[in-house]
Amino acid sequence: MKKKKIFNIAIVGLGNIGSYLYNFLNKNKNNLSDKNNVNFKILYVTAKNKNKKRGIRIKKNQWINNYANIVNKKNVDIVIELIGGAEGPAKKLVFGALKNKKHVVTANKALISKYGDQLSKIAEKNKVNLEYEAAVCGGVPIIRSIKEGLIANKISRICGIFNGTSNYVLSSMDENQTSFKDTINKAIKLGYAESNPSSDINGDDVASKVKILSCLSFNSFINKNIHIEGIKNIDEEDIINANKLGYKIKLMGFSEILNNKIFQRVHPTLVKKVSYLASVNGVLNAVIIDGKPIGKNIIQGEGAGPSATTSALISDISSILRGNIKFPFAISDSKRKNYLSGKISDLFFSSYIRLNVKDKYGVLSDVTKIFSNNKVSIKRVLQSPYKNKKNSSIVIITHRSKDNHIQNTLKKLAKKSYIIEKPKLLRIENG
Amino acid sequence: MKKKKIFNIAIVGLGNIGSYLYNFLNKNKNNLSDKNNVNFKILYVTAKNKNKKRGIRIKKNQWINNYANIVNKKNVDIVIELIGGAEGPAKKLVFGALKNKKHVVTANKALISKYGDQLSKIAEKNKVNLEYEAAVCGGVPIIRSIKEGLIANKISRICGIFNGTSNYVLSSMDENQTSFKDTINKAIKLGYAESNPSSDINGDDVASKVKILSCLSFNSFINKNIHIEGIKNIDEEDIINANKLGYKIKLMGFSEILNNKIFQRVHPTLVKKVSYLASVNGVLNAVIIDGKPIGKNIIQGEGAGPSATTSALISDISSILRGNIKFPFAISDSKRKNYLSGKISDLFFSSYIRLNVKDKYGVLSDVTKIFSNNKVSIKRVLQSPYKNKKNSSIVIITHRSKDNHIQNTLKKLAKKSYIIEKPKLLRIENG
Numbered sequence: 001m002k003k004k005k006i007f008n009i010a011i012v013g014l015g016n017i018g019s020y021l022y023n024f025l026n027k028n029k030n031n032l033s034d035k036n037n038v039n040f041k042i043l044y045v046t047a048k049n050k051n052k053k054r055g056i057r058i059k060k061n062q063w064i065n066n067y068a069n070i071v072n073k074k075n076v077d078i079v080i081e082l083i084g085g086a087e088g089p090a091k092k093l094v095f096g097a098l099k100n101k102k103h104v105v106t107a108n109k110a111l112i113s114k115y116g117d118q119l120s121k122i123a124e125k126n127k128v129n130l131e132y133e134a135a136v137c138g139g140v141p142i143i144r145s146i147k148e149g150l151i152a153n154k155i156s157r158i159c160g161i162f163n164g165t166s167n168y169v170l171s172s173m174d175e176n177q178t179s180f181k182d183t184i185n186k187a188i189k190l191g192y193a194e195s196n197p198s199s200d201i202n203g204d205d206v207a208s209k210v211k212i213l214s215c216l217s218f219n220s221f222i223n224k225n226i227h228i229e230g231i232k233n234i235d236e237e238d239i240i241n242a243n244k245l246g247y248k249i250k251l252m253g254f255s256e257i258l259n260n261k262i263f264q265r266v267h268p269t270l271v272k273k274v275s276y277l278a279s280v281n282g283v284l285n286a287v288i289i290d291g292k293p294i295g296k297n298i299i300q301g302e303g304a305g306p307s308a309t310t311s312a313l314i315s316d317i318s319s320i321l322r323g324n325i326k327f328p329f330a331i332s333d334s335k336r337k338n339y340l341s342g343k344i345s346d347l348f349f350s351s352y353i354r355l356n357v358k359d360k361y362g363v364l365s366d367v368t369k370i371f372s373n374n375k376v377s378i379k380r381v382l383q384s385p386y387k388n389k390k391n392s393s394i395v396i397i398t399h400r401s402k403d404n405h406i407q408n409t410l411k412k413l414a415k416k417s418y419i420i421e422k423p424k425l426l427r428i429e430n431g
Numbered sequence: 432m433k434k435k436k437i438f439n440i441a442i443v444g445l446g447n448i449g450s451y452l453y454n455f456l457n458k459n460k461n462n463l464s465d466k467n468n469v470n471f472k473i474l475y476v477t478a479k480n481k482n483k484k485r486g487i488r489i490k491k492n493q494w495i496n497n498y499a500n501i502v503n504k505k506n507v508d509i510v511i512e513l514i515g516g517a518e519g520p521a522k523k524l525v526f527g528a529l530k531n532k533k534h535v536v537t538a539n540k541a542l543i544s545k546y547g548d549q550l551s552k553i554a555e556k557n558k559v560n561l562e563y564e565a566a567v568c569g570g571v572p573i574i575r576s577i578k579e580g581l582i583a584n585k586i587s588r589i590c591g592i593f594n595g596t597s598n599y600v601l602s603s604m605d606e607n608q609t610s611f612k613d614t615i616n617k618a619i620k621l622g623y624a625e626s627n628p629s630s631d632i633n634g635d636d637v638a639s640k641v642k643i644l645s646c647l648s649f650n651s652f653i654n655k656n657i658h659i660e661g662i663k664n665i666d667e668e669d670i671i672n673a674n675k676l677g678y679k680i681k682l683m684g685f686s687e688i689l690n691n692k693i694f695q696r697v698h699p700t701l702v703k704k705v706s707y708l709a710s711v712n713g714v715l716n717a718v719i720i721d722g723k724p725i726g727k728n729i730i731q732g733e734g735a736g737p738s739a740t741t742s743a744l745i746s747d748i749s750s751i752l753r754g755n756i757k758f759p760f761a762i763s764d765s766k767r768k769n770y771l772s773g774k775i776s777d778l779f780f781s782s783y784i785r786l787n788v789k790d791k792y793g794v795l796s797d798v799t800k801i802f803s804n805n806k807v808s809i810k811r812v813l814q815s816p817y818k819n820k821k822n823s824s825i826v827i828i829t830h831r832s833k834d835n836h837i838q839n840t841l842k843k844l845a846k847k848s849y850i851i852e853k854p855k856l857l858r859i860e861n862g
Contacts, residue, residue, distance in 0.1 A: 139724075150746065151745060152745030152749075293739070295733045300730075307723070325468075
């Protein structure tokens with residue numbers, strides 16, 4: 001194991017993460033070279049604005065003015081893309097680098113979940129690595145674990161808490177009994193949410209991760225069919241009701257194969273207070289894998305931020321340094337499968353339904369009749385009048401019912417004159 | 432990525448695990464060859480008794496009568512050692528295979544925790560892999576995660592529940608309020624404990640895993656100094672007391688670096704009921720890693736049994752197939768360190784102490800005086816008389832105190848005429 005080759009690295013994008021990575025690689029160069037038994041060098045860096053203050057010392061000959069030039073530099077072995085976004089410069093850079101036979105490391109979940117199939121094809125053809133551990137759940141080594149640690153397993157289901165911002169918001173609402181709006185504003189102030197947190201709270205961020213995890217878990221191509229609900233309609237009342245009923249609310253992503261169809265979904269979910277997932281609070285992420293022969297595996301850690309992301313990026317870089325060539329999606333393109341997509345309406349859930357109704361005679365009787373007519377059986381009812389109002393809240397927990405039947409029930413209810421607000425549905429995860 | 436080389440595998444040892452692995456490799460040959468882009472073949476198998484019924488079909492030319500011959504077969508690339516035990520045939524086989532430049536995969540924690548340093552030296556010199564994912568926490572991909580997924584991190588502490596049998600026993604005592612003896616007998620009947628479960632319940636099995644995890648976490652050589660306590664002195668009364676006080680009892684392993692010394696310990700530990708570890712029940716294993724820059728990472732899964740162990744063995748075999756050459760202990764022998772060993776008596780714990788005393792005037796006053804004289808401050812006291820007896824149980828929870836001071840307190844107490852049984856100490860893990 002003599003050290004020979006020097007790998008030349010180019011970092012493109014020097015925001016919080018790029019700057020942290022740059023400093024970390026410099027500080028830990030010897031240790032990482034020792035562990036991987038290979039030398040490396042940060043040959044080039046580039047970013048939009050050369051003169052921005054970043055707290056890092058870039059040598060004069062390291063800076064490249066035009067990021068697009070990086071892919072043409074013959075002596076660059078590994079391109080690290082930290083620009084972000086599925087289109088524009090990030091897309092151009094990653095396609096260009098792989099085409100020019102350079103290894104790519106990226107933290108870009110939007111890019112991978114959109115163009116992963118095409119990128120993977122080029123990487124495989126050119127025998128280079130396309131690594132994206134940092135794109136899914138930050139410092140949680142989930143990509144590496146599925147591709148390597150759990151390689152023996154046939155995975156049937158993967159689910160979990162994949163977004164730190166929304167988990168922070170829901171945990172904080174639960175702990176401090178604050179409104180959604182106040183909590184998200186606090187999260188932005190504390191740096192746990194971006195100034196525009198829409199993709200975190202509307203479920204899109206989780207959806208990208210689910211799509212990527214599906215490919216790895218099921219050896220399939222990217223499947224764009226996914227049911228997405230975010231958390232912005234969750235209010236204090238739901239959090240309080242959930243607690244009364246023995247639950248916590250979490251934004252979860254799910255992907256599973258049932259009857260040879262793939263079901264992908266993202267939605268706020270009630271989990272039992274005593275369950276493992278209820279203990280995953282704040283900005284933590286958690287991934288639960290069901291596979292054979294392994295059974296259930298859990299991996300938990302910090303899902304975002306420069307330090308966690310750098311840990312993931314370095315694991316990718318190290319893998320390339322050690323010459324651990326891998327198919328980007330665990331198996332050759334020629335062996336990947338296309339699954340038919342299943343619909344959430346065909347799945348079965350026990351559900352939490354909240355109705356805001358006029359408090360008048362016969363309402364509950366009519367409500368329960370509609371449930372029964374639509375084949376949804378009721379397990380539990382909590383009716384309580386709102387203070388100083390003529391309205392009542394009716395919370396219903398259903399027995400396990402077809403989602404389609406529940407949707408129909410809600411549609412029927414929505415038309416009733418005694419219904420004040422659009423009925424609210426939250427699905428329950430048992431187990 | 433053309434498939435070229437065929438790797439020839441020899442499996443030595445065909446107990447439950449060896450037989451499961453043999454069948455699994457045969458059934459999943461195509462899929463594993465595809466994922467790793469390399470072909471492989473089980474060239475030879477051998478075990479003590481050729482004629483034992485195993486439910487597997489071994490071809491005539493696969494069987495080798497004498498295991499020792501395997502290391503001399505030129506066409507064997509990977510030797511899988513599933514004999515077990517730190518000495519005898521397993522030791523001879525693994526040393527011999529590495530010396531003859533064959534990759535080794537083993538599930539043998541006794542061997543690795545005893546001879547790992549010597550074995551690793553030979554593997555490094557001969558540029559072959561020595562892989563032992565299956566030796567620590569079965570199907571939990573902890574070795575791979577430390578060496579690869581978390582390679583960037585400086586780990587300061589690693590702890591967790593590393594033994595499925597003892598965790599099953601403690602969980603079951605808690606759930607069913609049964610005695611230690613009845614529970615272990617039930618565990619043996621159900622196959623959750625071996626017929627001689629002593630190394631599982633006396634802490635030795637956990638100690639081997641702690642020693643191995645220390646090396647990987649701290650880039651150190653094997654350190655044999657470790658404080659070990661098992662679970663056989665835990666009785667129903669402790670379980671009930673712990674519950675009353677808001678705790679569960681778990682057998683935990685710990686390794687940490689404090690002031691440049693390594694502290695390794697295994698002992699039953701009180702963890703808060705609402706903590707993550709309290710939710711890890713039955714035969715599950717869980718590992719908690721504290722590192723920089725990652726923060727806290729958790730990995731959980733099934734710790735034992737043929738299926739979980741096979742998942743781990745296959746991840747090791749795949750790593751070799753892909754040519755992912757690694758130092759057995761994450762870094763070259765020449766860079767590994769020796770740490771001075773710290774003693775548990777220098778650490779600080781909040782502790783649970785249970786005294787069985789004669790129920791007479793002045794006892795509690797004398798007990799508390801002894802605590803105070805030994806610089807141990809009391810946080811909580813539960814005194815309750817035993818039914819139909821003249822004795823009382825005194826349970827004391829201390830504030831965080833030096834373990835040495837607590838030990839001195841117990842020694843003083845043990846000499847008192849009102850003490851009926853040897854005082855019992857359980858340490859508390861906060862956080």
